Amino acid sequence: MILKNELPEPTSIHWHGLEIPKEQDGAAGHTQPAVMPGESFVYEFTLYQTGTFLYHSGFNMMKQDHMGLVGFVVVHPKEYAQPIDRDFAIMLQEWAFLPGNPYLDLVTMEFNWFTFNGKSAPDIPVLTVNQGERVRIRFGNMSMDSHPIHVHGYAWQVVGTEGGPIPESAQWPGATVNVPPGTTRDVEFVAWNPGLWRLHCHKLHHIINAHADVPMGIMGHGGMFTLVHVIPGDPDAPWTHPRQKEKRS
Numbered sequence: 164m165i166l167k168n169e170l171p172e173p174t175s176i177h178w179h180g181l182e183i184p185k186e187q188d189g190a191a192g193h194t195q196p197a198v199m200p201g202e203s204f205v206y207e208f209t210l211y212q213t214g215t216f217l218y219h220s221g222f223n224m225m226k227q228d229h230m231g232l233v234g235f236v237v238v239h240p241k242e243y244a245q246p247i248d249r250d251f252a253i254m255l256q257e258w259a260f261l262p263g264n265p266y267l268d269l270v271t272m273e274f275n276w277f278t279f280n281g282k283s284a285p286d287i288p289v290l291t292v293n294q295g296e297r298v299r300i301r302f303g304n305m306s307m308d309s310h311p312i313h314v315h316g317y318a319w320q321v322v323g324t325e326g327g328p329i330p331e332s333a334q335w336p337g338a339t340v341n342v343p344p345g346t347t348r349d350v351e352f353v354a355w356n357p358g359l360w361r362l363h364c365h366k367l368h369h370i371i372n373a374h375a376d377v378p379m380g381i382m383g384h385g386g387m388f389t390l391v392h393v394i395p396g397d398p399d400a401p402w403t404h405p406r407q408k409e410k411r412s
């Protein structure tokens with residue numbers, strides 16, 4: 164991985180969850196020295212882990228991380244025990260645009276703008292899947308608050324963190340997964356239930372950007388809010404829960 168610093172100030176990359184030599188981890192100059200403007204650094208390491216990891220700037224973090232220098236590192240295993248049909252990754256971020264300040268405020272904790280992958284509703288793409296597909300959603304949180312992400316119509320399994328996959332016996336079911344700052348959470352479910360289902364942060368301030376007085380439309384709130392669209396295989400089939408089918412057979 165080559166980091167070419169085109170910023171007017173030093174930077175580096177700090178990795179979450181990856182077990183690598185300290186020379187390859189940029190953490191505010193304590194390990195790898197910062198990469199100066201115009202310079203490059205080649206990060207080189209062998210990964211034995213799989214899962215959903217994060218990276219962010221390790222230098223002047225209040226500014227660089229809060230302006231968006233963050234991302235995912237997804238390491239796939241050679242083979243998944245249960246193959247995934249749809250694999251989504253959603254970065255949770257929050258921003259402060261305060262009255263009287265035309266610029267992003269980088270030091271306040273008064274966040275008033277909340278995004279999935281840098282976009283807020285109604286501009287967040289809908290997650291479209293076909294009925295019966297196995298879906299994974301990877302959430303990463305590079306903000307200063309936790310975000311309890313809630314889905315409608317489903318109970319999912321939490322199958323991974325920024326430390327890698329959770330052993331099957333320790334996975335837990337839920338319809339809301341709390342994603343604390345600096346972590347990732349992977350959830351999986353089989354999309355058996357057709358329809359348009361909401362997927363949103365359950366801190367209600369986080370689905371009403373700038374506390375705007377927006378009418379509650381299906382995507383009208385702003386903030387961390389989108390939909391999972393499960394396209395029915397047979398639109399005329401009666402609604403059936405998979406467990407009801409199991410009972411009948």
Ligand SMILES: [Cu+2]
Nearest residue numbers: 310364366369
């Ligand atoms: Cu939130």
